[in-house]
Amino acid sequence: MSTEPAEPGTESLLEAKDLELWRGERRLFSQLSFSLGTGELLHITGVNGCGKTSLLRVLCGLTLPETGEVSWRGQRVMRNRADYHAEMTYVGHRESLKGELSARENLSFDLQLRHASSPEDIDQALDRVGLARARDVMARGLSAGQKRRVSLARALASRARLWVLDEPYTNLDVPGRDFVDQVMSEHLATNGLVLLVAHQSHGVTGGRIRQLELA
């Protein structure tokens, strides 16, 4: 189960080699290798429970695979977490928001750990995802779709090179989905990388799009 190496002409940044992961008695995947270069999107698909999220967590450096390694810019991720995480942002299937903090406070904390970000940056990101009026609402008062938008705003404002998106379309309305496609396209156009787990097909245009189906 491996996809072809990055196409010539792109700089390969993320590399996975011979990944194998077990959950209990079940082998989720083995000998999984790929590399992802600038301006590329890897669309990971597969049936429920086949290990898509587990794969993403391995690629993020949250889960340790049984064998194999993930490297970023030629350096092993597990050895250089700080460097890797400075260039990566993760939108998980949980929104990772504190219910008692407003959308703005939530983002302000997460982003200031990454880089010096002004309140304007955060407001701008929230405006872009269409939450200009809900900035100061406590996160627990937001709808599921709005929460998802806040976590997308976090990715937008993170200035990360690699976006790791786990089902970013969940709970979003049709314009919201189009918006996700649009920002992914823009990110690819500026030489970003996207790892996308999604059941449905995406509408990303431009960039190099590759598929990985987990069985």
Added chain:
Amino acid sequence: MEVPGLGQAFALQVGRDMRLAFRHLGQLANPLMFFIMVTTLFPLALNPSPQLLEAIAPGVVWVAALLASLLASESLFRQDVDDGTMEQLALSPQPLALMLLAKTAAHWLMTGLPLVLISPIVAYGLFLPQEAVPVTMGALALATPILSLIGGMMAALTVGLRRGGGLLSLLILPIAMPVLIFGARATDLAMTGMESVGAIYLLAALLLLAMSLSPFAMAAAMRISLD
């Protein structure tokens, strides 16, 4: 891209946790209420004669303080792991050990420090001699952060379990014993008019040990729990 420095990240985390704590004060007051309740129940249940209370005061104060911080450590990381913010923290470019130390520091400020501050009143209620009060406060100020750090380590280890509460106490209590022994000893020595500085120094040494080593243990345990 310039990643903010460690001091700034530490301050941010403490600030956020304090703000969160102030937004639901009820949960915060729990360990403190427990501490006050236990120490006031003893005189009610036992014979309230000053001689008896004075004799048991060091033990009661220290056992109540230990149990109160045990109660508090359960909630240290639970919410963050449940709502996924811990994941984001583990994926931030800041060292996880530092961030967890900051969380523990904030937690101590909200649960341990009030206990230290209220202890003179509690001591007064238990007829603890006045000359022992400053020593008890000082010893509690050293001991409660140690208990928070031990609690943090064990909470990070058990937070991945659905019902880790019982296990948590089993893990914390044996390691917290020296703190209880030296702390109660410090109060005891001060009551009898002897030099209690030895016990205080030992507590200070334990605090330094806990502060320097526990953040790394916490981070390693947390990564296992998040796996």
